[in-house]
Ligand code: SF4
């Protein structure tokens with residue numbers, strides 16, 4: 001059994017809200033219907049605070065903090081919407097577009113993509129930064145799935161679901177900074193990665209068109225994510 | 241825009257598939273309302289050869305891919321009050337930019353050498369020289385209004401044009417998106 005939880009009272013956007021002391025700001029915000037944009041976070045996976053989209057202002061702390069990786073504290077005053085936050089969030093999304101080749105009109109997930117959705121939601125109608133146009137490969141060696149590096153935003157959801165939920169750890173990241181790439185089994189072609197169980201979890205958690213099912217054409221690939229919170233909930237039940 | 245004088249609008253077609261113009265034509269009978277308020281002073285749909293001075297609104301379809309596009313858009317910018325990037329090719333270079341990772345030379349070789357059996361050669365005339373990189377319009381000249389979509393729907397274009405003719409800058413964020 002878990003230890004009894006302590007209750008904490010904090011303010012989000014001026015609203016008094018009570019929460020469990022071990023919750024993150026993001027969890028509490030979502031429970032109270034306060035929307036915070038996220039990309040690397042996915043319910044059911046560990047949080048790594050990588051994409052910085054969920055940054056919030058906390059009174060008394062000069063630096064912005066990621067809501068997904070920051071625990072609530074008694075008396076904390078959090079701001080989730082401000083001109084400054086909007087600016088940062090828009091810049092993050094625009095940089096993701098500029099860093100790889102996102103051609104939404106011919107993309108398998110057009111209309112079902114988290115990146116595209118956030119661009120619209122954050123009011124982005126063009127990218128201010130110059131595009132990089134890197135020359136990136138597509139790995140179609142797997143029997144059922146494919147990886148298009150042009151669309152990868154390096155959120156590592158695939159890495160985490162494969163390691164934390166499927167237990168295979170086929171995925172990893174090589175390189176650093178702008179040279180980072182997702183890889184399968186020590187940088188082998190996916191089709192030759194022996195650890196892959198072909199479960200398809202990575203494909204479904206991937207927020208973009210980077211991972212998709214073969215045979216899907218433009219706009220045909222919608223991701224199924226319902227399994228994830230369900231699976232983690234069942235496992236927590238079992239280990240109680 | 242003044243009540244007495246009709247507004248002067250133009251449309252141009254750079255490196256795009258003409259889909260945005262087709263979508264514009266899909267305004268159907270509503271085009272008559274637009275033309276009641278404005279004169280179409282230059283467009284692939286009308287027969288004027290030279291881009292005129294003093295244009296109030298120009299809708300640009302297509303990315304900037306060739307030297308010709310580049311020269312055209314600079315002239316158009318200089319002669320237009322409100323320049324609108326219409327559609328994903330103008331807004332983000334879209335499909336035309338898919339050559340950027342491997343370069344213009346590779347495209348020409350593929351089209352004029354590798355796939356040709358009779359006298360393969362890259363043309364030096366008629367075909368305008370390609371730029372090294374295809375770019376969205378705003379990375380070449382200042383753009384005032386962005387309307388993403390591939391193509392933006394007729395309803396979106398109608399909204400944009402009517403707002404501009406009413407002297408307002410349209411807010412399109414809840415109407416269209418990249419790839420729409
Ligand atoms: S992954 Fe999303 S943002 Fe990128 S091209 Fe595809 S639909 Fe557009």
Ligand code: SF4
Pocket residue numbers: 151152153154155156157158159182202205206207208210211
């Ligand atoms: S392949 Fe998809 S899930 Fe994996 S890091 Fe890239 S965008 Fe994220």
Ligand code: FES
Pocket residue numbers: 037038039040041048049050051052053054055066067068069
């Ligand atoms: S969702 Fe919090 S940092 Fe990515």
